[in-house]
Amino acid sequence: MALAVVIGAGAGVGAVVFRWCIQTFTHLFSGHADYAAAPGASNPHVPWLGPYFVLLAPVLGGLLYGPLVNRFAKEARGHGVPEVMLAVAQRGGRISPKVAVVKTLASALTIGSGGSVGREGPIVQIGSALGSTLGRVTRLAEARMKLLVACGAAAGIAATFNAPLAGAFFAMELILGTFSAEAFGATVLASVTASVIGRAAFGDVAFLDLPDFHVDHLAQYGLFALLGVAAAVVGMGFSRFLYLVEDACDWLWRGPEWLRPAVGGLALGLVLLALPQTYGVGYPVLEKATEGGYAVGFLLLLLAGKMLATSLTIGIGGSGGVFAPSLFxxxxxxxxxxxxxxxxxxxxxxxxxxxxxxGMGAVFAGASRAPITAVVILFELTGEYSIILPLMLAIVLATATSRLLSDDTIYTLKLRRRGIDLEGPAPGARIGAQHVGAVMEPLPSPLPASTALADAADLLSLSGHGALPVVDDAGDYIGVVSAQAVAEALAEQPDAAPTLVGQLAEPPTPVTADQPLTQALHALLSAPGTGVPVLDPSRGKPVGWLSHQSALRAVHAAAAR
Structure with missing residues (x-):
């Protein structure tokens, strides 16, 4: 808990320094505090260039941050959050301390010179690097190290956006991928500490100043629901387009990596010249859109333009987050x-x-698949509670639709493209890398769905598995019944209790023979009894049984080698 407070203070100071760097570089490159608030204006430092200075700003910025990232911390390139997720999932929470310094300068230079990215990814990586460094200095165990990394991420979000609750939920939902009382307590302590520092520097005000909104008709909920589905499609489309542009940049570029941001900055400059509203983070444009300041055609042009500008910024090697572009x-x-x-x-x-x-919350939820974070952060960014019900409805529908469209999020897709599965074993790891089909046991004799509960109790007690598969009259697999479920049903009142096994059968999380064992362990741990059926990946029929004992034997054998 004490370390969480220290990390919160460090990340809070880091967020203040980071925002100051962004403001300084933005003023240096554009001559304005936020050029998106004065799109098309000239730069007072070079008035003779007029609005055409935006052609040179990304080039000059790229000449500065390109060599910096390439020489000192290549992991500082891109939007940052996937690297932190990978460090927690497969690297024991280890993040190089130099990432904090390089990421601060590179991201501030990227955004200040016109890069159309956000600051949440960088501040997450900065705070996480601080947490990892402190964990190594104090020689903490790996589990504690991961928690400190999450505390750094939570504190960074909390300080830069004045959103302490959102910081804590962001860390648990996206970085740790789990909720626990200990994790919540530690991340909240770090978030609160960072927020106190952030509020002392930036003031205690909502991040976005929006007018009051109210839902006056029940029919509006149907309209918000449709918006949630549309937002999921747009969010996933943004994710796919982002990496499509990055692939195109990788394919086109043949020169040294340190020069790539400067040369690619010419293409980004052309986009900024056509749509100066996409310069930097773009919160002034976002606020004007919420006030109804743009026509439909121009709004759609800004939507497409922001996708292109953000994708180009990341594709040419820029450093910045995708949260703010998702909101935009x-x-x-x-x-x-x-x-x-x-x-x-x-x-x-x-x-x-x-x-x-x-729409802001729903697109972010559709892209990141972090519904709790989306609801909380939109509430804290705006201070608008009156819109919370339609916001929750749209975000949940956006998340569900996104899951139907893709297995990956905007964060995990970056890692998947590099051949990294966050749920799989770390590269080179022997433990858990075996496939389920190589370690499974023979399938126990299934119970017909028409079996009486008393008979099923006897068969379960003799099986030694604590659970058995159940098949219908045609022999098709319908689920699993556990000894506990049968015992509870027999103990109920006679009028209310089920009488047949088929009434109690429930399908567990599917486990297929071609899955890595490490993925199947999640389903095994959450299943009733002592095992789960292993399904044929093509037909979906049980072909074996994965028990706790067989999994432990496989892990032990791998460790012994």
């Missing part, structure tokens, strides 16, 4: 959608800004 894209989508439904249903649609706000 969501605001453009929601505002355009709000204007459209207001035109179609003027009496019931309600305020356009409400759809912009909901």
């Amino acid at each position: 894209i969501g605001a453009m989508l929601g505002s355009a959608y709000g204007i459209g439904v207001h035109y179609l249903f003027p009496g019931t649609a309600g305020a356009v800004g409400a759809y912009a706000l909901v």
Whole structure:
């Protein structure tokens, strides 16, 4: 707990320094505190260039941060969060301390020179590097090290966005991937400490200043639900487009990596010249969209332009997050959608800004698949509680739709493309790398669904498995019944209790013969009894049985080698 407070203080100071660096470099490259608030204006430092200075700003920025990243910390390139997720999942929470310094300078230079990215990815990586460094200095165990990394990520989010709750949930939902009382307590302590420092520096105000919104008609919930589904499609589309552009940049570039951001900055400069509203993070443009300041056509142009500008910034080697661009894209989508439904249903649609706000959270949830974080962070960023119900509805639908469209998120897809599975074993690890088919046991005799519970109890007690597969009259697998479920059913009142095994059978999380053992362990640990059926990957029929004993034998054999 004491270390969490120390990390929170360090990350809070780091967030203050990081934001100061962004403001300084933005003023240096553009001559404005935030060029997105004055799109198309000239740079007071070089007024003779007029608005064409944006062609040179990304080039000059790339000449500075390109060599810096390439020489000192290549992991500082990109949006940062996937690297932290990988460090926690497979590297024991170890992150090089130099990442904090390099990421601060590289991301501030990227954003200040026009890079169309956000600051949440960098501050997560900066805070996490601080947590990892402190964990190594104090020689903590690996589990504690991972928790300190999460504390650093939570503190960074909390300080830079004045969102302590969102910081804690971000760390648990995306970085740790698990919820526990200990993790919540530690990350909240770090978040609160960082928020106190952040509020002392930036003030205790909502990050976005938006007007009040209200839901006046029940029919609006249906409109918000449709927006959630559309936002998931846009969020996943943004994720795919991001890596498509990165692949194109990789294919086109044949020179030294340190020079890539500068040369690619020419292409980014052309986008900024055409749409100066995409310069930097773009919060002033986002706020104007929520106030109904743009026409539908221009909103859709800004949506596409932000996707392109962000993808180019990452593709040429820039350093910055994708959270803020997701909010920007969501605001453009929601505002355009709000204007459209207001035109179609003027009496019931309600305020356009409400759809912009909901679109922000839904696109982020669709891209990241972090619904709790999306709800909490949108509430804390805006201070708008009146919109919480439609926000929750749209975010849940966006998350569910996103899961149907893809197994990966905008964060995990980056790692998957590099051949890294966060749920699989670390590269080179022998333990857990075996496939389930190589370690499974023969399938126990299944129980017919028509078996009486009393008979099933006898068969379960003799099987030694604590659970058995169940098949229907046609012999098709329908699930598993556990001894505990049968015993509980027999103990119930006669009128209410089920009488047949088929009424109690439930399918556990599917485990297939071609899965790595490390993935199947999650299903095995959560299943009733002492094992789960192993399914044929093509037909979905049980072909074996994975028990705790067989899994332990495989792990022990791998460790012995």
